[in-house]
Amino acid sequence: MEKAKEPKHPCFCEYLKINQVIYNLKTTDKIQALEELLDVLVKLKIIKNKKPVLTRIIDRERLVTTAIGHGIALPHARLDTGGHIAVVVGRSESGIDFDAVDGKKVHLIILIVWNPSIPGLFNHLFAGLAQFLIKPDFRRRLFEAESKKELYKLLCEIELTLLPSEDKIIHRAGLLWKLQKIEIQKKKSNKAKKKELQKQANLIRDELDDALLDRFDKLMERYGFAVAELEEGACQGCFINVATGMRSAIEGSDDIYICENCGKYLVAKKKAK
Numbered sequence: 075m076e077k078a079k080e081p082k083h084p085c086f087c088e089y090l091k092i093n094q095v096i097y098n099l100k101t102t103d104k105i106q107a108l109e110e111l112l113d114v115l116v117k118l119k120i121i122k123n124k125k126p127v128l129t130r131i132i133d134r135e136r137l138v139t140t141a142i143g144h145g146i147a148l149p150h151a152r153l154d155t156g157g158h159i160a161v162v163v164g165r166s167e168s169g170i171d172f173d174a175v176d177g178k179k180v181h182l183i184i185l186i187v188w189n190p191s192i193p194g195l196f197n198h199l200f201a202g203l204a205q206f207l208i209k210p211d212f213r214r215r216l217f218e219a220e221s222k223k224e225l226y227k228l229l230c231e232i233e234l235t236l237l238p239s240e241d242k243i244i245h246r247a248g249l250l251w252k253l254q255k256i257e258i259q260k261k262k263s264n265k266a267k268k269k270e271l272q273k274q275a276n277l278i279r280d281e282l283d284d285a286l287l288d289r290f291d292k293l294m295e296r297y298g299f300a301v302a303e304l305e306e307g308a309c310q311g312c313f314i315n316v317a318t319g320m321r322s323a324i325e326g327s328d329d330i331y332i333c334e335n336c337g338k339y340l341v342a343k344k345k346a347k
């Protein structure tokens with residue numbers, strides 16, 4: 075009797091072919107590296123013009139770095155490029171300064187351009203990538219890949235059905251914190267400044283989940299803020315201590331949690347720059 079085939083999860087390589095991988099980037103400059111990556115997409119005719127994509131990526135990068143720590147960055151832009159999604163990956167032997175939260179240089183860049191007509195796709199892709207890239211062993215294998223072929227094979231191991239658990243949203247805390255800052259600033263600004271801030275807010279809103287934003291807006295309306303920092307184990311939204319396990323999970327991470335006491339979004343204390 076024939077065994078039923080197990081359903082296969084969609085693999086990252088549905089969006090990434092081997093010629094969309096650069097084994098060793100020539101430059102160690104952030105902007106030049108982004109250009110080098112985009113040149114690949116232009117050459118393969120996956121995108122037509124480099125300029126608008128580069129501008130959008132840099133604008134987004136300026137708001138909050140897309141370096142997720144541990145030597146990895148996921149620069150991205152939401153832009154209609156004709157196709158659904160465009161992905162290109164670059165590895166850097168010497169490392170690139172990406173202004174990462176952990177201060178580490180970036181050795182792997184996964185650049186993503188996705189079409190605004192399919193908003194859910196990026197969240198899905200980002201969540202799937204984050205779930206894999208968070209594993210130290212997987213990262214080590216990626217960094218140690220000895221050829222383009224080996225690197226590509228490893229990237230093909232990434233499956234995209236894994237969604238973040240409901241009590242934790244991976245690697246989005248910095249983004250949500252920035253959005254709150256912008257929304258608060260917006261209230262105190264004049265018309266021209268408001269417009270500029272709205273543009274920045276929209277860039278962030280574009281890539282956050284609808285359910286998350288919906289809850290964020292409700293909290294903002296009710297309390298004037300929606301995201302609280304965790305300081306010395308206490309939620310700064312309600313000043314109640316969180317459970318020890320939760321405290322150690324939050325501290326030093328860029329993940330979003332929800333305070334069990336006051337229901338606000340809870341993030342690690344941001345380091346003063």
Ligand SMILES: [Zn+2]
Nearest residue numbers: 309312333336
């Ligand atoms: Zn709280």
